[in-house]
Amino acid sequence: MSLRPQRTLQLPERARSMPASPIRKLVPFAERARARGIHIHHLNIGQPDIETPREMLEAYRGYDEKVLAYGHSAGLREYREALARYYVEQSIQVTADEILVTTGGSEAVLFALLAVCQPGDNILVPEPLYTNYLGFAVMAGVEVRPIPTRGDDGFHLPARAVIEARIDERSRAFLYSSPGNPTGTVFGREELLMLRDVALEHGLFIIADEVYREFVYGGDIHTSLFHLDGLTERGIIVDSVSKRYSACGARVGCLLTRNEQVFDTLLRFGQARLCPPTVDQLAALAALGTPSAWLAETRREYQARRDVLVDALQAIPGLRCTRPSGAFYLMAELPVDDAGRFCQWLLESFDLDGRSVMMAPGDGFYVTADAGRREVRIAYVLRREDLLDAVRVLAAGLEAYPNRT
Amino acid sequence: MSLRPQRTLQLPERARSMPASPIRKLVPFAERARARGIHIHHLNIGQPDIETPREMLEAYRGYDEKVLAYGHSAGLREYREALARYYVEQSIQVTADEILVTTGGSEAVLFALLAVCQPGDNILVPEPLYTNYLGFAVMAGVEVRPIPTRGDDGFHLPARAVIEARIDERSRAFLYSSPGNPTGTVFGREELLMLRDVALEHGLFIIADEVYREFVYGGDIHTSLFHLDGLTERGIIVDSVSKRYSACGARVGCLLTRNEQVFDTLLRFGQARLCPPTVDQLAALAALGTPSAWLAETRREYQARRDVLVDALQAIPGLRCTRPSGAFYLMAELPVDDAGRFCQWLLESFDLDGRSVMMAPGDGFYVTADAGRREVRIAYVLRREDLLDAVRVLAAGLEAYPNRT
Numbered sequence: 157m158s159l160r161p162q163r164t165l166q167l168p169e170r171a172r173s174m175p176a177s178p179i180r181k182l183v184p185f186a187e188r189a190r191a192r193g194i195h196i197h198h199l200n201i202g203q204p205d206i207e208t209p210r211e212m213l214e215a216y217r218g219y220d221e222k223v224l225a226y227g228h229s230a231g232l233r234e235y236r237e238a239l240a241r242y243y244v245e246q247s248i249q250v251t252a253d254e255i256l257v258t259t260g261g262s263e264a265v266l267f268a269l270l271a272v273c274q275p276g277d278n279i280l281v282p283e284p285l286y287t288n289y290l291g292f293a294v295m296a297g298v299e300v301r302p303i304p305t306r307g308d309d310g311f312h313l314p315a316r317a318v319i320e321a322r323i324d325e326r327s328r329a330f331l332y333s334s335p336g337n338p339t340g341t342v343f344g345r346e347e348l349l350m351l352r353d354v355a356l357e358h359g360l361f362i363i364a365d366e367v368y369r370e371f372v373y374g375g376d377i378h379t380s381l382f383h384l385d386g387l388t389e390r391g392i393i394v395d396s397v398s399k400r401y402s403a404c405g406a407r408v409g410c411l412l413t414r415n416e417q418v419f420d421t422l423l424r425f426g427q428a429r430l431c432p433p434t435v436d437q438l439a440a441l442a443a444l445g446t447p448s449a450w451l452a453e454t455r456r457e458y459q460a461r462r463d464v465l466v467d468a469l470q471a472i473p474g475l476r477c478t479r480p481s482g483a484f485y486l487m488a489e490l491p492v493d494d495a496g497r498f499c500q501w502l503l504e505s506f507d508l509d510g511r512s513v514m515m516a517p518g519d520g521f522y523v524t525a526d527a528g529r530r531e532v533r534i535a536y537v538l539r540r541e542d543l544l545d546a547v548r549v550l551a552a553g554l555e556a557y558p559n560r561t
Numbered sequence: 562m563s564l565r566p567q568r569t570l571q572l573p574e575r576a577r578s579m580p581a582s583p584i585r586k587l588v589p590f591a592e593r594a595r596a597r598g599i600h601i602h603h604l605n606i607g608q609p610d611i612e613t614p615r616e617m618l619e620a621y622r623g624y625d626e627k628v629l630a631y632g633h634s635a636g637l638r639e640y641r642e643a644l645a646r647y648y649v650e651q652s653i654q655v656t657a658d659e660i661l662v663t664t665g666g667s668e669a670v671l672f673a674l675l676a677v678c679q680p681g682d683n684i685l686v687p688e689p690l691y692t693n694y695l696g697f698a699v700m701a702g703v704e705v706r707p708i709p710t711r712g713d714d715g716f717h718l719p720a721r722a723v724i725e726a727r728i729d730e731r732s733r734a735f736l737y738s739s740p741g742n743p744t745g746t747v748f749g750r751e752e753l754l755m756l757r758d759v760a761l762e763h764g765l766f767i768i769a770d771e772v773y774r775e776f777v778y779g780g781d782i783h784t785s786l787f788h789l790d791g792l793t794e795r796g797i798i799v800d801s802v803s804k805r806y807s808a809c810g811a812r813v814g815c816l817l818t819r820n821e822q823v824f825d826t827l828l829r830f831g832q833a834r835l836c837p838p839t840v841d842q843l844a845a846l847a848a849l850g851t852p853s854a855w856l857a858e859t860r861r862e863y864q865a866r867r868d869v870l871v872d873a874l875q876a877i878p879g880l881r882c883t884r885p886s887g888a889f890y891l892m893a894e895l896p897v898d899d900a901g902r903f904c905q906w907l908l909e910s911f912d913l914d915g916r917s918v919m920m921a922p923g924d925g926f927y928v929t930a931d932a933g934r935r936e937v938r939i940a941y942v943l944r945r946e947d948l949l950d951a952v953r954v955l956a957a958g959l960e961a962y963p964n965r966t
Contacts, residue, residue, distance in 0.1 A: 165764075167676065167822060167826055168678060168679035170675065171826040172826075174833075175833075176829050176832060203628075207628055213624065213627075213629070216621050218622075223611070223807055224613045224810040227810060259668075259834075260835065262835055270579075271572065272573070274574055275575070275702050277573070291834075295700075295830065328573075390570070405631055405838065405839025407664065407835075417570070421572055421579060424581050427582040427585070428696025429671070429693075430667055430693070432812065433841050436840065
C-alpha cells in the first residue's frame with residue numbers, strides 16, 4: 157500500500173468554536189484533590205440529590221414489552237396526552253398535538269433554534285445564561301447576543317431600551333430561562349409582558365426554558381410564557397423532566413408550540429432522529445402520576461436549602477448575593493481578583509480539615525468579555541448540613557486566599 | 562393590551578428545506594385503508610419484529626438506583642469499556658477513550674457532520690441513501706452530493722473517476738452505510754480501499770455507518786472501516802444498538818474515532834446535550850452480554866427471510882431486484898409508471914381478500930431529481946409467511962394496476 161501524504165488536518169471553525177463545559181478545566185484539579193484524600197463539596201453541579209419518585213423508577217422495573225420499538229417521532233401519544241393534562245392544570249393551554257417530546261430539554265433548545273433561525277441569525281439571551289445555550293447556538297450557526305442583567309437588580313430584565321438596542325435585522329428570537337439557571341431569578345409578569353411586546357413589535361420568537369417551573373419559593377408565582385396573551389404564533393416553551401422529578405438521566409423533555417407551521421418544522425427535525433427513548437417516556441409518563449405532595453416536599457426542601465445557603469453566604473464579609481426566588485442556583489460575587497483562579501486554588505492549595513469545595517466560575521456563564529470574573533455559580537443540591545459545611549470551607553478559603561480583594 | 566400588528570411569519574430557509582419522512586405522505590392512506598378494515602402488510606418500515614434479548618429487557622427491570630442521574634457526556638465508563646471489548650472482538654481496534662456514546666446512531670451522524678463540516682461544505686454519499694442523512698445535513702448546513710450507484714451493479718460503488726468528479730474544495734467527507742440502508746449492499750474490501758485512497762488523497766473524512774454490521778449473509782465478510790490501514794486520522798464509525806439487538810427505542814448509539822482532535826470536538830457536542838439516556842445505556846451494556854447464539858439465530862432468520870422474499874419477488878414479471886448481502890432491506894424496480902403513485906394506489910384502491918401492502922417509494926432515497934421513481938424500498942422485518950403473503954398481494958396489485966408498464 158502506498159498512500160500519498162495526507163493534507164494537514166484542521167477541523168473547521170464550527171468545531172473549534174464549540175465551547176467545552178465551563179467547569180471542565182477544573183475537573184482534573186478536583187480529581188487530584190480527591191487523590192490527596194480531600195473531600196470535595198460539589199457546589200458546581202446541577203445534579204439533584206433528591207430521590208427520583210418511586211412511581212417513575214417503578215416504570216422502568218415494570219417495562220414488559222417484548223420488542224423495544226421506536227415510538228412516534230413526536231413522542232408517545234399517551235405521554236403527550238398526559239402532558240397536555242399537566243399543562244392545562246398549570247394554566248398552560250396546550251393540546252397533545254401542540255407538544256413534541258424531545259430527548260431532554262437539550263434537544264428541545266436545539267430544535268427550537270434550528271426551526272426559527274437561519275445560520276448567521278442571532279438570538280437575544282439574558283446574561284448570565286445557561287452555558288449550553290452557547291453550544292446549541294454554535295450547532296445551529298446562531299450568534300448569541302447577551303442582554304445584560306445585574307446582580308444588584310436580582311438579575312431581572314433591564315429596561316426595554318437596553319433590550320431593543322441589541323436587536324437588528326438578523327435577530328430572530330429571545331431565549332431565556334425562568335426560573336433561571338444560573339441565577340435562580342424568576343421573571344415576573346410585568347417584565348415578561350414587556351419582552352412580549354418587544355418580540356411582537358420586532359417579529360421575534362420567544363423561547364422560554366421553563367424546566368425549573370415547579371421550583372419557585374416564598375409565594376412568588378411562576379409566570380409561564382403561555383400565561384401571556386398574543387403569543388400563539390411566536391411563543392415556544394422548552395421543558396424537561398430532569399429537574400422536576402430528579403431524573404436527569406432519563407433524557408426526556410418537550411417543546412410546546414401552538415403554531416402549526418413551527419410544530420410541523422419541529423416534527424421534521426424529530427423525524428430525522430426517529431424518536432425519543434421509549435422506556436424513558438413511559439417512566440416520564442409515570443412521573444406525572446407522582447403525588448403532588450412529593451413536589452411540594454421537594455419544593456420545601458429546596459427552599460430550606462436556599463435559605464440556609466443564602467443566610468450563610470451573606471454572612472461572609474465581602475461576598476455579595478441576593479436571595480433568588482427559584483431553581484436551585486445562585487450567582488455570588490466574591491471578594492477575589494478572579495473567581496476562576498480562586499476556584500482552582502481551593503482545589504489545588506486549600507482544605508479545611510480535609511474538606512474543600514468546588515464551584516463553577518462565573519465567567520463561563522457570560523458571553524460578554526471579562527463579565528462575571530468575580531462571580532461563581534453555586535448550586536444547592538446538597539443536604540443542608542453539607543451546604544453549611546461547604547460555606548464554612550468557602551469562608552475559610554476566602555480568609556486564606558492570597559489574592560483576596 | 563394593545564399590540565401592534567405582527568409581521569408576517571415565515572420560517573427561514575433551513576426550516577423549510579428540512580425533509581419530512583419519505584413515507585409520511587402515505588400514512589394517511591394507510592390509516593384510511595385500515596379504517597376500511599384492510600390489513601396492511603408493512604414492508605415500509607425498518608422496525609424489527611425480532612424480540613429484544615432478554616438480558617437487555619431485564620436490565621430495565623433491574624434498575625435499582627435511587628437517583629436517576631446524569632451520566633458522563635461521553636457515555637457511562639463501564640459501557641464504553643464493554644463496547645471496546647466488543648469492537649476488539651470484531652477486529653476493530655479501539656479503546657474506551659475512542660468511543661463516544663450517543664443518543665442513537667442518529668445523534669452520531671449529526672455530531673460527525675457538525676464536527677468535520679462547516680456550513681456550506683459538502684459530503685459525498687452513495688445513492689440511494691438513508692434518507693435521514695438528508696435531515697442531518699440540513700441541520701448541519703451541509704450539502705449532500707450523491708455518488709450514483711446502480712441496481713444492476715448491486716448498488717456497489719462506481720469507478721473511482723465517477724467519485725472523484727464529484728469532489729470539490731468544499732468537500733469534507735464521505736458518508737456511507739454498509740451493510741446499506743436502503744440497498745442491503747455490503748461494500749467489499751477492495752471498493753473501500755479505493756474509497757480510502759480517494760479520501761486520503763483529497764483530505765476527506767470517511768464516516769462509516771455500520772449499524773447493520775452483524776447482519777451479513779451467505780458467507781460474505783463485513784469489512785469495517787477500521788479494518789483498513791491509514792484511517793487513524795480520517796475515519797469515523799457510526800454504530801447503534803437499535804438493529805443489532807432489536808432495540809430501536811433504546812436510543813443508544815456511538816461514535817468511534819482514533820483522532821484525539823475529533824474526539825475532543827465530538828465530546829464538546831456531547832457536553833452541550835449533557836449525556837445519553839442512563840438506564841438505556843445500562844440496558845445496552847447488558848445487551849453486550851447476549852449469547853452469541855442469539856445473534857447467530859437472528860442472522861439466520863433474516864437470511865431466510867431475505868431468500869424467501871427475493872425468490873418470490875424475482876418471480877414477479879417485470880420486477881427487478883438483486884439479492885443483497887446484508888441488513889434487512891432491498892430496493893426493487895417495479896414495472897410501473899411511478900412507484901410513489903403505485904404505493905398510494907395500493908393503499909387507496911386495492912386489496913387482495915382484504916389485505917394490502919405498504920412500501921416506501923424509492924425516490925425518497927435519492928437526491929438526484931427523478932431518480933428511483935420506479936423503485937421501492939422493501940424491508941423484511943416480518944415473518945416469512947407474512948412476507949410471502951405481502952408479495953402475493955404486491956403481485957396481484959401489479960397485475961391490476963392500470964398504469965403498469
